Amino acid sequence: MESEEIIASPAPAAELERLLKETAGGGMDALAELYRRTRGAVYALALSMTGDAYMAEELCHDAYLRIWDYAGSYRAKGSPMAWILAVTRNLCLMELRKAKRTAHLTDEEWNAIPADTDVSAEDRAALQTALSRLNAGERQIVLLHASSGLRHREIAKLLGLPLGTVLSKYRRAMTKLRETMEGE
Amino acid sequence: MTDRDIEQRLRSAIDNTAPMGLDRLLSDVDIRKGEKTMTNEKRTRRWIGLAAACLALVLLAGFGGFYYGHNYTVATTVSLDVNPSVQMEVSRAEKVISCAGLNDEGREILASMNGGADLKGAKLNVAVNAVVEAIVNAGYLDSLSSAILISVEDNDLARGERLQAQLVAEVDGILQTAANSAGVLSQYMTADKDLQAQAQSSSISNGKAALVNQVVALNLSLDFAKLAELSVEELRDLIRIGAPAMPIGKDAAALAAEEYAGVNVLDSYLAQYTEVDPELDDLTPHYDVELNYNGREYDYEIDAFTGEVLRGLSRIVVGNPGEPLPEGPALTADEAFNAAAAYFAANHPELTGNFLNIKTEYDRDDGHYDVEFWCSGCEFDYDVDGQTGAVLREETDYLCTLPTVPDTPAPETTPTTPTTPSTPAQTDIGADAAKAAALARAGLADDSSVTWLKCQREYDDGRLEYEIEFYAGTTEYDVTVLAADGTVLKYETERAKYSSGGGNAGSGQSGDVGADAARTAALAHAGLTESQVTRLKCERDYDDGRIEYEVSFKYNGYEYEYKLDAATGSILEHERDWDD
Numbered sequence: 001m002e003s004e005e006i007i008a009s010p011a012p013a014a015e016l017e018r019l020l021k022e023t024a025g026g027g028m029d030a031l032a033e034l035y036r037r038t039r040g041a042v043y044a045l046a047l048s049m050t051g052d053a054y055m056a057e058e059l060c061h062d063a064y065l066r067i068w069d070y071a072g073s074y075r076a077k078g079s080p081m082a083w084i085l086a087v088t089r090n091l092c093l094m095e096l097r098k099a100k101r102t103a104h105l106t107d108e109e110w111n112a113i114p115a116d117t118d119v120s121a122e123d124r125a126a127l128q129t130a131l132s133r134l135n136a137g138e139r140q141i142v143l144l145h146a147s148s149g150l151r152h153r154e155i156a157k158l159l160g161l162p163l164g165t166v167l168s169k170y171r172r173a174m175t176k177l178r179e180t181m182e183g184e
Numbered sequence: 185m186t187d188r189d190i191e192q193r194l195r196s197a198i199d200n201t202a203p204m205g206l207d208r209l210l211s212d213v214d215i216r217k218g219e220k221t222m223t224n225e226k227r228t229r230r231w232i233g234l235a236a237a238c239l240a241l242v243l244l245a246g247f248g249g250f251y252y253g254h255n256y257t258v259a260t261t262v263s264l265d266v267n268p269s270v271q272m273e274v275s276r277a278e279k280v281i282s283c284a285g286l287n288d289e290g291r292e293i294l295a296s297m298n299g300g301a302d303l304k305g306a307k308l309n310v311a312v313n314a315v316v317e318a319i320v321n322a323g324y325l326d327s328l329s330s331a332i333l334i335s336v337e338d339n340d341l342a343r344g345e346r347l348q349a350q351l352v353a354e355v356d357g358i359l360q361t362a363a364n365s366a367g368v369l370s371q372y373m374t375a376d377k378d379l380q381a382q383a384q385s386s387s388i389s390n391g392k393a394a395l396v397n398q399v400v401a402l403n404l405s406l407d408f409a410k411l412a413e414l415s416v417e418e419l420r421d422l423i424r425i426g427a428p429a430m431p432i433g434k435d436a437a438a439l440a441a442e443e444y445a446g447v448n449v450l451d452s453y454l455a456q457y458t459e460v461d462p463e464l465d466d467l468t469p470h471y472d473v474e475l476n477y478n479g480r481e482y483d484y485e486i487d488a489f490t491g492e493v494l495r496g497l498s499r500i501v502v503g504n505p506g507e508p509l510p511e512g513p514a515l516t517a518d519e520a521f522n523a524a525a526a527y528f529a530a531n532h533p534e535l536t537g538n539f540l541n542i543k544t545e546y547d548r549d550d551g552h553y554d555v556e557f558w559c560s561g562c563e564f565d566y567d568v569d570g571q572t573g574a575v576l577r578e579e580t581d582y583l584c585t586l587p588t589v590p591d592t593p594a595p596e597t598t599p600t601t602p603t604t605p606s607t608p609a610q611t612d613i614g615a616d617a618a619k620a621a622a623l624a625r626a627g628l629a630d631d632s633s634v635t636w637l638k639c640q641r642e643y644d645d646g647r648l649e650y651e652i653e654f655y656a657g658t659t660e661y662d663v664t665v666l667a668a669d670g671t672v673l674k675y676e677t678e679r680a681k682y683s684s685g686g687g688n689a690g691s692g693q694s695g696d697v698g699a700d701a702a703r704t705a706a707l708a709h710a711g712l713t714e715s716q717v718t719r720l721k722c723e724r725d726y727d728d729g730r731i732e733y734e735v736s737f738k739y740n741g742y743e744y745e746y747k748l749d750a751a752t753g754s755i756l757e758h759e760r761d762w763d764d
């Protein structure tokens with residue numbers, strides 16, 4: 001299998017459904033493609049829930065193992081990304097429950113973004129700000145909206161929040177980010 | 185910097201920091217493939233082994249009373265309840281003596297195991313494993329909020345508690361590997377003839393009967409037999425919310441949704457199935473009903489206690505009953521976009537920027553187009569009916585640019601002009617008319633039974649609305665009324681969790697510590713003094729059936745918010761956040 005250095009943009013729902021179906025049939029190439037297409041969103045959700053780069057990386061790995069095991073139980077409802085993220089979220093909740101902790105970390109702890117990546121200084125600052133200045137709810141919503149292609153109401157459904165709450169948290173978060181970035 | 189720029193930067197950062205672990209994943213999956221095959225083989229052998237062991241036991245059955253007592257006298261009764269109920273009688277050697285489904289769903293689960301006979305003689309943990317896996321595979325534990333109850337009935341306390349712990353670990357292990365997080369409830373109990381009689385009369389397990397009795401203890405007016413028909417998830421949620429009334433049940437909720445939708449799954453080949461998920465511990469206890477009709481999915485929320493339809497589309501059937509709906513949309517994607525653009529132009533004439541990043545997608549499930557675009561730095565999202573071109577919904581991030589609405593409501597029937605000329609003028613029926621509309625929606629002729637009422641006027645979704653909260657009896661109402669014509673946009677009710685003795689909510693409470701004490705308690709909790717903080721505010725409010733103080737202040741770039749119980753002065757909630 002070729003290396004995974006390719007970053008692909010999120011795929012339309014029909015494409016993800018096809019990949020899930022092929023994965024359910026044992027297709028490792030389909031799983032690899034699914035990983036490339038959705039890895040950013042899965043990682044973003046895990047990172048926003050745990051606040052820990054190492055833990056998020058492990059959960060991301062476990063999420064795809066679970067997707068491999070249970071792709072057959074996905075029922076085509078036109079929202080494969082929401083299903084993938086629901087699997088990830090459940091996994092994160094279980095892990096957080098096991099560790100008996102919630103993601104309330106100090107600014108210093110949030111600085112745990114891996115250093116050996118190709119992130120530009122500006123992008124790093126954006127992510128760092130998102131992680132440290134936003135509260136847990138705002139972080140999840142903004143990162144999911146930016147990385148998964150899910151609409152606000154889909155995010156509301158995934159997180160079990162009213163749409164109005166998601167919209168207002170999103171707006172508040174974007175205001176904070178803009179102020180910080182423009183103040184740099 | 186626009187929202188798009190910020191999101192693009194975040195997306196790029198995430199893509200570059202997300203782990204590059206594909207090789208490791210594929211390697212693990214490869215190993216898993218092998219393990220999967222081995223597990224299946226092992227299980228087959230195990231069953232063959234069990235059959236052989238059973239045969240051997242039969243042959244050796246004559247070897248004395250001890251052996252018989254050890255293996256054939258019932259020492260423990262274990263039951264597993266979700267909605268399927270399965271009960272096992274277990275020997276002192278922890279082997280299954282009998283296994284039976286107590287209701288139709290339970291018998292269905294055991295059908296592939298020869299009605300439970302295949303499990304006879306199996307070790308308890310093996311049998312539990314097989315039954316729980318069958319329950320999971322049948323889809324009973326799919327939803328995040330679902331729950332399974334494990335009950336261990338044994339007169340030997342030490343053994344009963346040990347088995348309880350072992351089985352919880354066993355079931356937890358199965359559910360951890362499944363793509364869900366269903367809750368695992370467990371209980372240990374000693375044999376009780378009365379309980380057994382109750383259980384038998386309703387064809388449920390002794391364990392579920394004990395759970396039902398917990399609900400009855402909270403509300404003696406509830407009927408045991410009717411409660412026995414509910415799932416473990418519904419019973420658990422009822423206990424959580426104090427069992428205020430008898431829920432209508434999943435079947436009645438499905439029926440309510442189908443009637444409202446104008447279809448009947450039994451009559452029409454177009455309706456494939458209906459899924460029902462209880463959400464009794466939600467703010468408004470309800471059932472989520474998913475109705476699949478003619479290849480599309482329709483979602484409904486049904487009030488758990490009244491059966492009222494809280495959300496969902498009515499009359500989804502067009503044409504004659506049984507007549508298929510058109511396969512595709514009548515509108516093209518361009519026509520759908522034009523419909524959304526026309527709506528946008530009519531409602532936001534002050535925005536004249538170009539449309540960017542236009543996306544138009546047909547949603548087969550809902551039968552409408554999703555149209556998205558950006559204009560003047562804001563994102564707009566529309567649902568356009570695929571058949572008629574009507575704009576069904578507008579979602580926008582444009583709220584931030586709307587002017588602030590004055591706190592004081594405008595005089596009744598006076599048309600209101602927004603504070604900046606850039607926003608379209610909107611008519612306003614006034615606060616009193618809005619209150620009257622809210623009371624009418626609640627079925628109240630006037631406000632004589634209302635103990636507390638709050639009315640706020642604000643912009644939401646680009647239009648002027650009244651948010652009205654009030655209490656009548658033990659019910660909290662939350663109603664949103666469109667200021668333009670009094671249409672009720674949202675109506676929610678909640679039973680007050682903390683009744684102040686049927687108290688007079690708004691007019692004082694014997695144990696009110698007062699605003700000064702509330703302020704002092706909040707400041708003390710934050711470790712600050714009044715002179716250190718700015719914007720110190722303290723508001724007396726009525727929520728969840730009790731009087732509360734909401735205290736907020738700012739210090740050193742942070743905003744502090746506290747909610748305190750007025751009766752005791754204790755802090756109910758607190759939050760510290762960046763001051764934005």
